[in-house]
Amino acid sequence: MNTEELLRILACPRCLGTLRALAEGGGLAGLACPACKVLYPVRNDIPILLVEEALDLDQWLGEHPNAKEDA
Numbered sequence: 001m002n003t004e005e006l007l008r009i010l011a012c013p014r015c016l017g018t019l020r021a022l023a024e025g026g027g028l029a030g031l032a033c034p035a036c037k038v039l040y041p042v043r044n045d046i047p048i049l050l051v052e053e054a055l056d057l058d059q060w061l062g063e064h065p066n067a068k069e070d071a
């Protein structure tokens with residue numbers, strides 16, 4: 001399953017909005033919800049779409065300056 005297919009079926013568990021994939025070092029690093037300003041981490045290629053696991057998006061981007069949106 002590629003990232004585009006993944007994003008089509010995944011939604012933010014908080015607002016049910018569209019998620020944006022952020023890649024870092026050639027791998028999927030996280031799924032961001034711009035509306036909630038949170039980032040859902042990806043561990044072992046598995047997105048953790050849990051509200052309680054969500055990270056602050058701006059803080060995460062500050063800690064991962066090389067992360068890019070995976071269009």
Ligand SMILES: [Zn+2]
Nearest residue numbers: 012015033036
């Ligand atoms: Zn959201």
